[in-house]
Amino acid sequence: MIDKIRNFCIIAHIDHGKSTLADRLMELTGTVTAREMHAQLLDDMDLERERGITIKAKAVAMTYRAKDGQDYNLNLIDTPGHVDFSYEVEKSLQACEGALLLVDAAQGVEAQTVANAHLAEAAKLEIIGVMNKVDLPTARPDAIAMEIENTVCIPAEEILHCSAKSGFGVVDLLEAIVARIPAPRGNVNKPLQGLIFDSYFDDYRGVIIYCRIVNGVLKKRQRIFMPGTETAYEVIEVGVMTPRMSPRDSLSAGQVGYIVANIKRLEDVVIGDTILDEKGERAPALPGFAMPKPMVFCGLFPTSAGDFEDLRKALDKLKLNDSSFSYEPETSDALGFGFRCGFLGLLHMNIVQERLEREDDMDLVQTAPTVVYQVRTRDNTLKEIRSPSELPDGSTILELLEPIVKLSILVPTNAIGAVMKLGTERRGRYLTTDIVGNDRQMIVFEMPLSEIIFDFHDKLKSATRGYGTMDYEFIEYRVAPLVPLRILVNGAEVDALCTIVHRDDAERRGRAVIQKLRKEIPRHMFQIPLQAAIYGKIVARENISAMAKNVTAKCYGGDITRKRKLLEKQKAGKKRMKMVGNVEIPQKAFLAVLGSDE
Amino acid sequence: MVKCGYCDFNSFADTSQDERRLVMQAMVKELEARRCRPTTVFMGGGTPTHLEPDLLEDFVTAIQRLDLSLCEEWTSEANPESCTVEKLQILRRGGVTRISIGVQSWDAARLAFLDRPHGPEAAEIALERAKELGFDVSLDLIFGIPGQSLEEWQVELNRAISLSPQHLSCYQLTFEQGTKLEAARSRGLVQPASDEVLRDMLIWTRDRLQEAGYPAYEISNFARPGHECSHNIGYWRGQDYVGIGPGAASHYQGHRSTNLRPLAAYVDAVANSNCATFEAEVLSPEQRAREQVWLGLRMRAGVDLESTRLRTGFDVVERLLPLAADRWMRHGHLELSGPRLSIPEASVAWTDEIAATFLGHSV
Secondary structure (H helix, E strand, C coil), X not given: CHHHEEEEEEEECCCCCHHHHHHHHHHHCCXXXXXXXXXXXXXXXXXHHHHCCXXXXXXXXXXXXXXXXXXXXXXXXXXXXXXXXXXHHHHHHHCCCEEEEEEEXXXXXXXXXXXXXXXXXXXXXXXXXXXXXXXXXXXXXXXXXXXXXXXXXXXXXXXXXXXXXXXXXXXXXXXXXXXHCCCCCCCCCCCCEEEEEEEEEECCCEEEEEEEXXXXXXXXXXXXXECCCCEEEECXXXXXXXXXXXXXXXXXXXXXXXXXXXXXXXXXXXXXXXXXXXCCCCCCCCCCCCCCCCCEEEEEEECXXXXXXXXXXXXXXXXXXXXXXXXXXXXXXXXEEEEEEEECCHHHHHHHHHHHHHHCCCCEEEXXXXXXXXXXXXXXXXXXXXXXXXXXXXXXXXXXXXXXXXXXXXXXXXXXXXXXXXHHXXXXXXEEEEECCCCEEXXXXXXXXXXXXXXXXHHHHHHCCCCCEEEEEXXXXXXXXXXXXXXXXXXXXXXXXXXXXXXXXXXXXXXXXXXXXXXXXXXXXXXXXXXXXXXXXXXXXXXXXXXXXXXXXXXXXXXXXXXXHHHHHHHHHHHHEEEECCEEEXXXXXXXXXXXXX | CCCCCCCCCCCCCCCCHHHHHHHHHHXXXXXXXXXXXXXXXXXXXXXXXXXXXXXXXXXXXXXXXXXXXXXXXXXXXXXXXXXXXXXXXXXXXXXXXXXXXXXXXXXXXXXXXXXXXXXXXXXXXXXXXHHHCCCEEEEEXXXXXXXXXXXXXXXXXXXXXXXXXXXXXXXXXXXXXXXXXXXXXXXXXXXXXXXXXXXXXXXXXXXXXXXXXXXXXXXXXXXXXXXXXHHHHHHHCCCCEXXXXXXXXXXXXXXXXXECCCHHHHXXXXXXXXXXXXXXXXCCHHHHHHXXXXXXXXXCCCEEHHHHHHHHCCCHHHHXXXXXXXXXXXXXXXXXXXCEEECCHHHHHHHHHHHHHHCCCCC
C-alpha cells in the first residue's frame, strides 16, 4: 500500500502557473471533473486569487491509474509561494518526498523559485524540473532550461515541458511523478508520528489540521498528544481532501490527510508540531520544530476611537486563521488606543491590513513598519524593540542592534549597475554574483532588514523594469549606529511618525519625511511647523502655510442642497484623518516615513 | 442670446420665441397651482429682462394675481443690455420694487472674458433708468477674474460705490461644474487667481464697503442699512420658499424639492400634473438644524440657535456646540452671544471650513 503513495508539492513563482497545473492534475486524474472545475480550486480566498498567491498550504488526494496499470495515491501538497511564509514552506516540504519545480518558459527562473528549490534540496526531495507555458509564442525553452540547470542543477535534458493551460505534457508529468518520486518510507507498525504542516479554522468544526503520517496509524476516536503545545485531544474525524473533505476510518504511514479534533483556537495547533498517540507507546517528536517569528511590526489604529473594540474583534477573528500574526494593545499619544501587530514580512502585513479593511470594513491608520531592533543597555541587558517608543532613555543605551539578512536578487544582466547602486544605497554589503543564464545573474548582498521592508521591492522592480526578483533569509543581529528620528508636528512630537534610522542617513531621512508630510497634511487655518529631530537637535524643518480662504461665494435657494451635499462629501473624505493635537493628519501621512528617496 | 461661460444657471439661450412662450405659460400655470402668499418675490436665476415685453408682462400679471397683501419686496434681475425703458416700466407698473443689475465688471476685456454681451456703459445707463423709475437698485459684481489684480478690483468696486446703489453683491468668480469656464480651467487654458489674492480681495471688499456705508450682511452681500434683500435672507434663515420654473428649488419645513430642469420636460410635467417636482428630500430635525446653522453662519448676524431649536426640535447648543466650541470658539473663530452664534469678521474667509463642521452626522 505505502509503495503506491507519492507525496509531492509544486514550487513556483507567482504567476508561473502553479494553480493551473494543480487544476489540470486534478482534472486528468478524475479527482474533479472539468465541469466542477471552478478555476483554480486551491486558492479559495478572494485576496489570494487577486494577488495570484497561495497563502495557506493545503493537500489534495488524487488517484491515478498509471501506464503500468496500477492505481497510485498522489498527494499534492500546496505550498505558499512567498518568502514571508518560508517557515510554512519548509514544513510543507517536509511532508513530501518530491517537488515539481515549475518555471514559466517565458519568464524564467526567479529568486524565490531558487530559494524554494534550495529548501527542497535541503529537505532531500526528488526535484522534477517542469517548464510550463511552452506553448506561449514568447517561450524560450532552451534558454530557460539553461537557467534551471545553472541555478538548481537539474540537467536541461531531464526537464519536462508542459502547458498546464492546454494539458500538453501533463500525462507525462503524472508518469514522472509515479516513476521518479520515491514512495514514502515509514512503518505502519511503529508508534504514531504525524507532522502538522498546516491548519486552518472552520467556523463549524474548529481547527482543521493538515497532517502527514510519518509512522504508525491514526484512527478516528484515538486520543492524540501534541508536544509543542502539550495538549491532548480526541480525534473526531480523519480523512483526505479530494479536494473536499472525505472522511476515512484511519490514516496510515505515508498518507496525507486532515484531522478534526474539536480544537477551539488556532493558537492551540502549531505548524511543525508532531501528532503522537497519547495513550499507547509514545514516539519522540519529529525534529525541527520552531515557532515562526514575526519579523516586521507596525501599529494599527482605528481612525475613530469608538472603533477600538471592533478592531480588537476583527484581529481576534483574523488570528483564528493566521497563527503567525501577532498583536498586542498599544497606546500612542498621537493615535490613541490601537495594536502593535507583528507579521512575517511586508506582504503578510499588506494582506492582513487589506483583509481588515475589506472583510471588516475598518478604517485604519497604519504606522510605518519597523523591524525588531535590539538594545543593549549599560547594565548589559538585551531588550527587543518593536517601536521607537520602547527605546529606553538615551543615556542608558550602550548599543543598538539590527537584523541583517542575506538578500539574493535575480536580475537581467543589463540592470546589474542599477541594482548594485540600489543595494549600496541601502547599506548593502555586496557578497557574490552568479551567472544564471545568458542574460541573467544572481547578486547576493548582506543587508539590514530595515532597508528592505520599506520600498525596496518597488525600487528593485523599477530598477529592473519589472524583471528583478528577490528573496532573503535572516542571518544575525549586528551592532549599528542607529538613532531615533523624532518628528514634531506643530511643536508636538507625534510618536506614530518616529522611526529608528542609521545615523549617517538620519538627516536625509528627516528631510524626506518632513517634505512628504508637507505634501500630505492639508493646510489648516494656522501655520503648521514640521520638524525632524535627533536627540533634541533639529535636523530638518518646514512649514505648512495657513489656508488662505475657504468660503462659498454664492449660496441661494437652488444651491443649498447641492452645496450641502458637496461639503458633506468633502467631510466624509476627511474621515480617514486623525486629529493629532489640533492638526488633522491624513492616514497616508503616517506612511510618509516610508518614502525615503523623493 | 448666448450663455455666459461662468454661469451654471438654467438658461433660455438658444431657445425660440415659441419655446419661451410655452415655458412662460407653464410657469404661470405652476404659479397658479401653488397658491402661495409670498412675503417677498424674486424673479431671477436666469434673466427675466431677456424676455420679450409681452411675455414679461404676462408673467408679471400672473404674479399680481397672487395674494400679495403680505409682500414687502419684489425683486427682478436684469442684465444691462436688455434693461430697456419699456421693460423697466412693465416691471414698475406690475409692482416690482427692486432691480438687481448684473454689471459683473466695468472693464471691457473682463466683460469679454465672461462672455458678457454688453459694454461698461450699458450698466450705468441701466442703473440711471432704474433709479429714475424709483426702484431700489442692486449691482452684481464679480472679482477674482483670472489676471485681475487687487488694485484693478479696487478701481471697479470704487466705480460701483460712486454710483450710489442701495445694495451691492460682490461675488468671487467660481468655476462651476459643467460650465465653459470650468472646462477651460481643467484643460489648463485658464489659471484661477490664487487663494491669497482672492482672500485679500474679499477682505478689502468687506472693509471698503463697511467704510462706504454698505456693511456686509452676508459673505457676498452688502447694503445701506434697511436695504438688505429680505428674500435672500430667507434662504439663509431656513425659511420656506416656493420656486417656480424649470430647475427651480423649493423649501417647506425641511422638505426640499427641485423642479425638472430641461425646458421641454418641465413644460410637459406642468401640462400633465401642474407640478414638475423631480427630486425631493425630507430632512430630519437634526439635518434641518445642522443645515440652518451652516447657512446661518454665512450671515454677519449669524444664527439664532434658540429659534433653530424651536423650529426644528433639535438642540444645537446641547448636541453640537461642545465640539465646535473646542475646535473653533477657543481660537476665536466662532462667537456665541446669547443664543446667537456667528463667525467674527476676522474669520469670514474660512466660513466653509468652520460652518461645515455642523454638517453631516458628527462634528
